[in-house]
Amino acid sequence: RVLRWAWRLGYLSAIAGIGYIGYGVYQDRHPEDQxxxxxxxxxxxxxxxxxxxxxxxxxxxxxxxxxxxxxxxxxxxxxxxxxxxxxxxxxxxxxxxxxxxxxxxxxxxxxxxxxxxxxxxxxxxxxxxxxxxxxxxxxxxxxxxxxxxxxxxxxENATFGIPGVREHSCFLKEIGDAQKIRKRIMDCVETAAFKDQSPEEISRLLHMVVVGGGPTGVEFAGELQDFFEEDIKKLVPDISDRFRVTLIEALPNVLPMFSKQLIEYTESTFKEEKINIHTKTVVKKVTDKTVEAEVTRPDGTKESIVFPYGLLVWATGNAxxxxxxxxxxxxxxxxxxxxxxxxxxxxxxxxxxxxxxxxxxxxxxxxxxxxxxxxxxxxxxxxxNNMAKTEALEAKIGELSSSLNLQPGNSAAISREIEGYERQLRRIKDAKPFQYSHQGSLAYIGSEKAVADVTWFNGNVAAAGSLTFLFWRSAYLSMCFSTRNRLLVINDWLKSKAFGRDLSRE
Ligand code: FAD
Ligand code: NAI
Structure with missing residues (x-):
């Protein structure tokens, strides 16, 4: 009996879901005259x-x-x-x-x-x-x-005036940036696979460096490692042992806005995924093939370090x-x-x-x-919206106040009407100032794992792992702008899972 009810409930939810999507599609296609x-x-x-x-x-x-x-x-x-x-x-x-x-x-x-x-x-x-x-x-x-x-x-992207950043690195803010990175990853792979390429050059080309351990840098490093593990490695096996992802961060840890346990989880997951993290390392200069940085050692001494790279992604925040x-x-x-x-x-x-x-x-x-x-x-x-309503109400009150003199017989009714409008006006004018309500922070860290610091009944819940990854996916799916976006994103997830990601360089 329980099964029968569960089945009916599922059936009804499916109909409601299809109805909701259908209504969304219809509304998009047939808006009213404006x-x-x-x-x-x-x-x-x-x-x-x-x-x-x-x-x-x-x-x-x-x-x-x-x-x-x-x-x-x-x-x-x-x-x-x-x-x-x-x-x-x-x-x-x-x-x-x-x-x-x-x-x-x-x-x-x-x-x-x-x-x-x-x-x-x-x-x-x-x-x-x-x-x-x-x-x-x-x-x-x-x-x-x-x-x-x-x-x-x-x-716009912060570069702090560091020489060579604008000329040689990719940013990750706009669609064009993501397309450029996708193309460059495959260019590095295909160039590394070129006949008679030297081992040093293969290592350089397949070294992907990410500067900035904020959420942009961390999420990108995770996605890159997924791409390599799930697709590139299988399709270009001969050079796969040279592929490396390095994340450089100036502060002592990545994801500074997340709680301590999630930072530790992210860093240990990156270790398992073989993503190298260099913290306390500040990039000072970029050339077409190298990143020059200064690392602060545990005893406080500073040392220069050079990273040859094939792809450099710069994610050091906003300007x-x-x-x-x-x-x-x-x-x-x-x-x-x-x-x-x-x-x-x-x-x-x-x-x-x-x-x-x-x-x-x-x-x-x-x-x-x-x-x-x-x-x-x-x-x-x-x-x-309230400002417009205020203006309309004030105009109405002004109009009624002048008719008060012209229609003394109706004065009680008009006064009541004015009072009503004034009450509405007071409510609108009482508009509270902006107050941000923090729902939490989420970040994908690769290998179908995510970290989440979520606000829950005035408290904070920290979660990480594969279930959090499912939460991350469902949260972002629900936040997509339109029904069309949601369907396309679901389709992309299914497609890349079933057939693998597309390695064409275009
Ligand atoms: P934007 O969304 O950047 O929009 C600015 C708009 O202004 C654009 O349309 C641009 O074309 C236009 N514009 C630019 N210059 C001009 C001009 N001179 N004249 C007129 N128009 C102009 N935040 C989260 O909360 N959660 C996340 O998971 C998250 N993930 C992110 C992932 C990435 C890769 C990045 C880069 C950011 C992410 N953020 C995330 C941050 C979030 O995207 C930004 O905080 C948000 O986009 C800011 O919104 P905005 O409207 O101020 O600016
Ligand atoms: P960010 O400002 O959060 O992080 C940039 C990092 O780069 C900092 O940790 C900084 O120490 C480091 N850095 C700066 N200069 C450096 C140098 N020369 N060498 C090495 N490291 C250096 O920037 P990000 O990640 O681009 O995020 C921007 C905003 O967008 C943030 O507010 C972030 O919260 C938000 N965002 C949120 C996401 C999420 O919630 N999942 C995803 C992406 C962005």
Missing amino acids: IQPDPSKKTLVILGTGWGSVSLLKRLDTENYNVIVISPRNYFLFTPLLPSCTNGTIEHRSIMEPVRTILRQKKASVKFYEAEASSIDPDRKVVRIFDNSEIRGDITETEVPYDMLVIGVGA VRPVVKDLMGRIPAQADSRRGLAVNEYLVVQGTRDIWAVGDCAVAGYAPTAQVAGQEGTFLARLF
């Missing part, structure tokens, strides 16, 4: 199509403003699965969502310009933009005026984008801010009016993560 821009409304300009800006767009009632989105990237990128694109576990388009599809779902139409903001003039309230794509028209540069501006341009630096230079209140735009508790850029900032380009006292950026975007959407 309300057109209205010159009497304020113009809200949003810079960027990343975590912060897209979370804002997702929940914004676009009918309240004339919304304009400007970004050099006409898609949203689900960054947590980007390391999996470097080895082909996931195909890059599976984690991209076209911004035009997102905007088409909104009630009122939103303008999108594929362009980069080069400067912001807070006095004239204009953003200067330029088209930096390959194909350009007659106009490549122009200005966009705004009434309200949200800056969500993220951050401020030029457009943000330029704006900070124009605002005296930003003079002491170093890591981005200092914002107040409502995410308003300090020292400005009508400019807000979200995500990695904003300094609100939180780590630069997708989780923070997403919550900030959602907060701003609520704030802007």
